[in-house]
Amino acid sequence: MAEESGQERNQQPTGKRIEEARRKGQVPRSRELSTSAVLLAAAVLFYFFGARLSSASSDFLRAGLHLSPAVMLNERDMLRQLVQMTTFALEWLLPFLLILVLVVLFSGMVLGGWNFSGKALVPDFSHLNPLTGLQRMVSKHALLELVKALLKALVIGGIGVTLVYAQRRALLGLIHESPQVAIHHLFAMLGLLFVFMAGSTLLIVAFDVPFQLWSYNEKLKMTEQEVKDEMKEQEGNPEVKRRIRSLQREMARRRMMAAVPKASVVVTNPTHFAVALRYEEGKDIAPVLLAKGADVVAAKIREIARAHGIPLVEAPPLARALYHHVELEQQIPATLYRAVAELLAYLYQLRVARPGKMPELPQQWSVPAELDQGGK
Numbered sequence: 001m002a003e004e005s006g007q008e009r010n011q012q013p014t015g016k017r018i019e020e021a022r023r024k025g026q027v028p029r030s031r032e033l034s035t036s037a038v039l040l041a042a043a044v045l046f047y048f049f050g051a052r053l054s055s056a057s058s059d060f061l062r063a064g065l066h067l068s069p070a071v072m073l074n075e076r077d078m079l080r081q082l083v084q085m086t087t088f089a090l091e092w093l094l095p096f097l098l099i100l101v102l103v104v105l106f107s108g109m110v111l112g113g114w115n116f117s118g119k120a121l122v123p124d125f126s127h128l129n130p131l132t133g134l135q136r137m138v139s140k141h142a143l144l145e146l147v148k149a150l151l152k153a154l155v156i157g158g159i160g161v162t163l164v165y166a167q168r169r170a171l172l173g174l175i176h177e178s179p180q181v182a183i184h185h186l187f188a189m190l191g192l193l194f195v196f197m198a199g200s201t202l203l204i205v206a207f208d209v210p211f212q213l214w215s216y217n218e219k220l221k222m223t224e225q226e227v228k229d230e231m232k233e234q235e236g237n238p239e240v241k242r243r244i245r246s247l248q249r250e251m252a253r254r255r256m257m258a259a260v261p262k263a264s265v266v267v268t269n270p271t272h273f274a275v276a277l278r279y280e281e282g283k284d285i286a287p288v289l290l291a292k293g294a295d296v297v298a299a300k301i302r303e304i305a306r307a308h309g310i311p312l313v314e315a316p317p318l319a320r321a322l323y324h325h326v327e328l329e330q331q332i333p334a335t336l337y338r339a340v341a342e343l344l345a346y347l348y349q350l351r352v353a354r355p356g357k358m359p360e361l362p363q364q365w366s367v368p369a370e371l372d373q374g375g376k
Contacts, residue, residue, distance in 0.1 A: 011227050013220035021220055027112035028216040032148075032201065032208035037107035038100055039198035045096055047191035056092045058183065060085065111209060144211060152204050159200045163193050253297065256328060257304060259290040265347055266305040267322060270314040274298035275322040276305065277332075279344065286331040287340050292323050311347060314361065318343065321371040338366040 013021075021027070046053070063085055071077040164171075167189055174182040222230075260266075263276035264287075276291040278284065293301055305312055318339050326332055332340055342362055349359035 009218075009221040009223055011222045011224055013217065013222055014227065014230055016230060017220055017222060026216075026219075028212050029108070030111050030205065030208050030212045032152075032204050033111060034104060034107045036198070036201035036205045037103050039201055040195075041100055041103040042096075043191070043194040043198035045099065046187075047195050049096075053092070053187070056088075058180070060088060063088070111212065144215075148204065148208060148211070151207065152201075155200050155203050156197055160193070160197050163196055167193070252328075256291040256293075257300065260301055260304040261308040261310070263290050263305065263310050265311050265313055265343065266301060267313050267315050267319045267343065268298070268302065269316045269319040272298065273316075273319040273323045274301040274305075275319050275326075276301055276310075277322070277340070277343075284331075286337070287344075288331055289322060289326045289328060292326075292328070294323070311350065313343060313346065315339075315343065315365050317367040317372045318365045321367050325371055335368050335371060342366060 063081075067081065071081060170185070170189060174186060177185065260276050262278055264279050265277050267273075267275045267277065273294055274292070274297075275289060277287045278290050279287040291301055302312060304310075318336070321336060321339070322332065325336075342365060346359060346362060353359055
């Protein structure tokens with residue numbers, strides 16, 4: 001898809017991309033690591049227990065070849081002999097086979113960890129495409145696999161030839177020994193040869209493991225557009241998020257406007273800011289800010305206040321301080337208690353004033369200088 005869009009896969013895979021690949025069964029694996037581990041385990045077992053295996057092999061051959069004519073002509077005796085020989089072989093071989101199976105399992109989890117995916121069992125018919133197969137044959141990955149195969153043949157074959165050549169006299173000397181001694185010496189030499197040749201595969205592993213990690217990372221690399229799309233998917237489309245925030249602000253504004261009729265007073269600037277306060281004796285410890293706004297929103301608050309007969313008090317410093325420092329549904333801070341008390345006192349005078357004798361609006365409000373933002 002990146003090739004079709006002309007974009008280069010030059011971005012490192014994200015955590016989500018790697019996790020999705022694991023769910024599909026795509027994890028870094030090194031067959032050379034598993035092969036080397038099994039060969040080394042088998043070589044070590046053969047080296048330390050080769051003598052016993054040679055003795056057991058001799059006993060097994062002897063039991064299989066020394067059959068009396070009576071046993072050979074009796075089906076039950078032959079079946080019994082077969083069961084005995086099979087049991088004998090399993091007693092010797094089963095522990096070694098179990099060890100090798102455990103080595104296979106654990107060596108496979110060294111690179112990539114344990115991972116089981118049912119999606120990996122689903123057949124992928126795209127692999128049957130001959131064009132895809134040709135592309136894999138001439139790819140960079142195929143070239144590196146060829147280099148690895150040649151390196152494997154040179155290293156293991158070279159060490160094997162060198163060791164056999166070094167043991168040539170000992171091998172020729174086996175013909176002068178008795179069969180039992182010769183078999184024992186042969187197993188010892190083969191065990192040593194096996195250990196060295198298996199150990200040489202570690203050189204292949206040292207090359208293959210970094211190669212497999214690099215190859216896995218290259219396959220999962222992403223284009224810049226894929227990274228952007230994934231970020232949008234995880235964090236949300238910016239346009240959708242802006243729309244959601246806009247709707248949330250609109251809903252909050254409606255709830256705020258619905259609370260204005262419950263206000264005791266609306267403090268104005270006189271036109272730039274409008275702040276609605278509620279104070280009910282015995283219910284509110286301190287006045288609570290129900291609504292606030294600037295410009296168009298302030299005009300709407302004043303309109304609702306006039307429609308419901310709520311007093312409008314022009315107090316610019318107090319309006320600015322309330323607008324900038326008090327959030328919706330919060331009580332006013334203690335630093336504004338004195339100024340709001342002056343406001344409530346003015347409202348009380350307004351309620352008890354006789355017709356024609358309106359109280360004078362305070363010209364100075366006890367608003368701390370650090371809370372008055374100035375301006376309009």
